[in-house]
Amino acid sequence: xxxxxxxxxxxxxxxxxxxxxxxxxxxxxxxxxxxxxxxxxxxxxxxxxxxxxxxxxxxxxxxxxxxxxxxxxxxxxxxxxxxxxxxxxxxxxxxxxxxxxxxxxxxxxxxxxxxxxxxxxxxxxxxxxxxxxxxxxxxxxxxxxxxxxxxxxxxxxxxxxxxxxxxxxxxxxxxxxxxxxxxxxxxxxxxxxxxxxxxxxxxxxxxxxxxxxxxxxxxxxxxxxxxxxxxxxxxxxxxxxxxxxxxxxxxxxxxxxxxxxxxxxxxxxxxxxxxxxxxxxxxxxxxxxxxxxxxxxxxxxxxxxxxxxxxxxxxxxxxxxxxxxxxxxxxxxxxxxxxxxxxxxxxxxxxxxxxxxxxxxxxxxxxxxxxxxxxxxxxxxxxxxxxxxxxxxxxxxxxxxxxxxxxxxxxxxxxxxxxxxxxxxxxxxxxxxxxxxxxxxxxxxxxxxxxxxxxxxxxxxxxxxxxxxxxxxxxxxxxxxxxxxxxxxxxxxxxxxxxxxxxxxxxxxxxxxxxxxxxxxxxxxxxxxxxxxxxxxxxxxxxxxxxxxxxxxxxxxxxxxxxxxxxxxxxxxxxxxxxxxxxxxxxxxxxxxxxxxxxxxxxxxxxxxxxxxxxxxxxxxxxxxxxxxxxxxxxxxxxxxxxxxxxxxxxxxxxxxxxxxxxxxxxxxxxxxxxxxxxxxxxxxxxxxxxxxxxxxxxxxxxxxxxxxxxxxxxxxxxxxxxxxxxxxxxxxxxxxxxxxxxxxxxxxxxxxxxxxxxxxxxxxxxxxxxxxxxxxxxxxxxxxxxxxxxxxxxxxxxxxxxxxxxxxxxxxxxxxxxxxxxxxxxxxxxxxxxxxxxxxxxxxxxxxxxxxxxxxxxxxxxxxxxxxxxxxxxxxxxxxxxxxxxxxxxxxxxxxxxxxxxxxxxxxxxxxxxx
Numbered sequence: 001x002x003x004x005x006x007x008x009x010x011x012x013x014x015x016x017x018x019x020x021x022x023x024x025x026x027x028x029x030x031x032x033x034x035x036x037x038x039x040x041x042x043x044x045x046x047x048x049x050x051x052x053x054x055x056x057x058x059x060x061x062x063x064x065x066x067x068x069x070x071x072x073x074x075x076x077x078x079x080x081x082x083x084x085x086x087x088x089x090x091x092x093x094x095x096x097x098x099x100x101x102x103x104x105x106x107x108x109x110x111x112x113x114x115x116x117x118x119x120x121x122x123x124x125x126x127x128x129x130x131x132x133x134x135x136x137x138x139x140x141x142x143x144x145x146x147x148x149x150x151x152x153x154x155x156x157x158x159x160x161x162x163x164x165x166x167x168x169x170x171x172x173x174x175x176x177x178x179x180x181x182x183x184x185x186x187x188x189x190x191x192x193x194x195x196x197x198x199x200x201x202x203x204x205x206x207x208x209x210x211x212x213x214x215x216x217x218x219x220x221x222x223x224x225x226x227x228x229x230x231x232x233x234x235x236x237x238x239x240x241x242x243x244x245x246x247x248x249x250x251x252x253x254x255x256x257x258x259x260x261x262x263x264x265x266x267x268x269x270x271x272x273x274x275x276x277x278x279x280x281x282x283x284x285x286x287x288x289x290x291x292x293x294x295x296x297x298x299x300x301x302x303x304x305x306x307x308x309x310x311x312x313x314x315x316x317x318x319x320x321x322x323x324x325x326x327x328x329x330x331x332x333x334x335x336x337x338x339x340x341x342x343x344x345x346x347x348x349x350x351x352x353x354x355x356x357x358x359x360x361x362x363x364x365x366x367x368x369x370x371x372x373x374x375x376x377x378x379x380x381x382x383x384x385x386x387x388x389x390x391x392x393x394x395x396x397x398x399x400x401x402x403x404x405x406x407x408x409x410x411x412x413x414x415x416x417x418x419x420x421x422x423x424x425x426x427x428x429x430x431x432x433x434x435x436x437x438x439x440x441x442x443x444x445x446x447x448x449x450x451x452x453x454x455x456x457x458x459x460x461x462x463x464x465x466x467x468x469x470x471x472x473x474x475x476x477x478x479x480x481x482x483x484x485x486x487x488x489x490x491x492x493x494x495x496x497x498x499x500x501x502x503x504x505x506x507x508x509x510x511x512x513x514x515x516x517x518x519x520x521x522x523x524x525x526x527x528x529x530x531x532x533x534x535x536x537x538x539x540x541x542x543x544x545x546x547x548x549x550x551x552x553x554x555x556x557x558x559x560x561x562x563x564x565x566x567x568x569x570x571x572x573x574x575x576x577x578x579x580x581x582x583x584x585x586x587x588x589x590x591x592x593x594x595x596x597x598x599x600x601x602x603x604x605x606x607x608x609x610x611x612x613x614x615x616x617x618x619x620x621x622x623x624x625x626x627x628x629x630x631x632x633x634x635x636x637x638x639x640x641x642x643x644x645x646x647x648x649x650x651x652x653x654x655x656x657x658x659x660x661x662x663x664x665x666x667x668x669x670x671x672x673x674x675x676x677x678x679x680x681x682x683x684x685x686x687x688x689x690x691x692x693x694x695x696x697x698x699x700x701x702x703x704x705x706x707x708x709x710x711x712x713x714x715x716x717x718x719x720x721x722x723x724x725x726x727x728x729x730x731x732x733x734x735x736x737x738x739x740x741x742x743x744x745x746x747x748x749x750x751x752x753x754x755x756x757x758x759x760x761x762x763x764x765x766x767x768x769x770x771x772x773x774x775x776x777x778x779x780x781x782x783x784x785x786x787x788x789x790x791x792x793x794x795x796x797x798x799x800x801x802x803x804x805x806x807x808x809x810x811x812x813x814x815x816x817x818x819x820x821x822x823x824x825x826x827x828x829x830x831x832x833x834x835x836x837x838x839x840x841x842x843x844x845x846x847x848x849x850x851x852x853x854x855x856x857x858x859x860x861x862x863x864x865x866x867x868x869x870x871x872x873x874x875x876x877x878x879x880x881x882x883x884x885x886x887x888x889x890x891x892x893x894x895x896x897x898x899x900x901x902x903x904x905x906x907x908x909x910x911x912x913x914x915x916x
Contacts (some may be wrong), residue, residue, distance in 0.1 A: 092130035127456035170218035177211030219245030263302035383595035412442030456485035476504035495533035541569030574609035606656035719876035788824035811842035845876035
């Protein structure tokens with residue numbers, strides 16, 4: 001209430017002689033005083049000349065710094081005290097003038113305390129008032145916190161203790177200072193005509209300003225003290241004391257009725273003086289001087305009063321009644337003010353309604369229990385009418401509102417909106433159901449008189465709950481009823497509700513094709529009731545789309561292609577055209593003649609769509625963006641249409657990129673190729689911006705990275721190619737884009753392995769990486785027998801994986817993989833040999849033996865491969881059945897006594913020695 005601000009709390013004390021010398025306001029007089037401060041006995045040396053120069057320029061921060069340094073450098077004791085006094089007065093002046101700037105105030109306060117500790121004699125009246133102001137600010141903060149929450153008893157006790165201590169001191173200070181002002185004024189009146197009046201005038205300005213501040217703070221301190229105990233015997237005396245203080249600050253005539261005062265002559269442009277007038281009006285209400293209070297509040301309504309105070313005037317009037325427990329008067333004011341509220345929310349309206357809600361929950365000193373619901377309902381009603389949803393939801397979160405069956409539609413609607421917003425964050429079905437429960441309960445209450453749209457708003461929000469929950473039938477019903485209610489009252493919100501009813505019917509068509517008729521009906525109703533609304537072009541287009549669904553694809557393509565770019569529904573028409581042409585293009589085979597023609601049609605449609613879309617976005621942006629305040633006024637309904645448009649734009653960008661990346665590159669000039677690559681890059685860049693915020697694992701993000709991979713491959717950008725392949729292999733597990741990414745990674749790792757030296761430190765790491773990639777690729781392509789039998793890529797991947805097992809010395813795993821390949825292709829010689837070798841290296845000669853035997857039987861005898869198979873057959877047999885291997889070796893040598901193969905002859909000879 002009495003929170004100080006920049007500026008001065010009062011104009012100079014009025015005296016006849018002074019009136020002849022000065023006609024300026026206190027603010028101008030104070031600035032003049034700052035520019036002409038006397039040196040007060042000090043030599044006019046250079047430091048003081050600099051200080052006076054800074055004073056004239058109004059550079060207060062530099063004045064403080066300059067005086068601090070001058071005092072530090074001064075070595076002579078007689079000169080230090082005057083400097084300390086001057087600096088202390090400057091600290092005090094800054095504290096008084098910058099009370100609403102916590103950082104400046106605290107810095108000056110700390111500096112003053114340090115200075116007074118070193119120079120106790122530097123105390124002055126200005127210093128004492130400034131120090132008391134620091135206590136006053138702390139007490140006021142505690143007091144206002146208690147007013148917001150009457151259960152905060154500790155805040156009240158601390159505030160009362162501080163105020164009880166400083167109020168008498170401030171009262172005494174202001175009496176002494178005002179006496180000084182009177183004395184200086186009398187000296188001015190008696191001054192000889194030839195004497196220079198300026199020194200006395202400067203002194204009068206300085207002392208009058210300090211006296212006015214002391215009186216201002218003394219008045220508010222006394223008022224707050226009286227409010228803490230309004231029924232005590234001392235309360236009336238304190239209010240009388242406060243009243244006299246504010247009359248002194250404002251210099252109001254002693255005998256003239258307040259009804260005859262003119263706002264133009266009171267200098268209410270000063271926020272301090274306007275606040276002092278507020279304090280005087282509050283005292284009049286406390287003392288039941290209602291005529292005087294009415295006159296004072298009327299003065300504050302004038303354009304001359306400070307705009308901040310004028311904006312909060314209804315709040316001050318309400319607090320005047322609440323502070324002194326005049327409940328009936330407060331109730332009448334609340335009903336009158338809230339019923340007149342409309343339009344935009346303002347700080348004054350919000351503060352008024354919030355005070356009503358707080359009054360309903362006051363722990364002590366609030367309205368009687370049977371009327372507390374009236375305060376809450378009135379405050380909630382007002383906040384709802386001015387659409388201050390943020391403040392209302394904050395209050396609902398702070399207080400435990402009674403939400404029984406009789407809570408009222410205003411409170412329940414607000415609570416439902418709060419829970420709905422929480423559900424929008426969590427996206428949990430149970431949270432939407434909880435919000436719907438409050439809203440259904442709200443609809444069981446009649447809307448307040450004069451609030452015909454509240455029921456419509458409630459139904460619309462309930463519809464959003466069902467829509468988010470996925471119950472499109474219930475949502476469509478509520479949106480339809482909300483649209484009708486809005487329409488009956490001439491509210492434009494009915495168009496949005498009708499549009500959402502259509503959206504819900506469209507969603508229902510997936511499971512209920514008959515919902516098409518309801519969707520058409522919603523659009524027709526919208527066009528009939530709101531022919532000039534912004535949804536008209538979309539509604540017209542959607543009607544066209546629904547009516548064209550019975551046509552074949554060629555007819556639909558022709559219908560959408562026939563819509564001119566200037567048509568209101570051209571953007572959506574081009575989008576539908578792109579989707580239809582893309583569907584047709586994908587169905588055409590690569591060698592069909594119509595595919596190239598469709599490709600050109602599709603690319604032209606995509607380009608046309610983006611041209612129209614860019615023009616629409618540019619037009620929308622030229623009108624400015626929606627501010628948070630405007631969003632709050634609109635309520636919490638999501639903007640589904642904007643989301644749908646961005647989703648469609650992203651889809652079309654991906655379509656264009658896909659088509660150009662798949663376009664034939666033969667018989668195309670380098671310039672054409674470069675233009676296509678540039679266009680693909682532009683569309684993918686657009687898609688990247690549109691996909692911001694989507695999960696990395698979402699299908700559209702994965703497709704975007706796959707298209708970037710294709711473009712990098714086209715450009716030969718190896719770095720981008722590797723990064724995109726890595727992203728897709730990590731984030732795209734299970735998606736259609738995983739396979740090409742894995743293939744690319746596998747090829748890159750194989751190339752690197754061919755270049756690395758055997759047994760190098762990096763080889764093992766690269767083998768492990770390749771094994772992981774081929775393992776995923778094999779599982780992705782399929783490693784069951786049926787797939788391996790028919791798919792060459794699947795066989796190749798599993799074969800390479802088994803080979804990597806061998807290189808990593810995982811022989812048993814390799815053997816198992818080769819065994820699976822043999823199930824698909826039993827006579828594959830390479831698999832037989834690899835499986836046999838793997839079993840043998842795994843230490844399982846019994847399993848390797850039949851594989852070598854089968855190879856030896858199938859290979860041409862006498863060849864090097866046959867000799868290899870025969871050697872391993874005999875070697876494995878020697879480990880399994882030594883006598884049988886000796887017999888087999890004798891038979892073998894009888895046929896091939898010379899062991900003709902030069903490569904295998906030493907191995908056979910060594911085997912022969914082992915068998916002997």
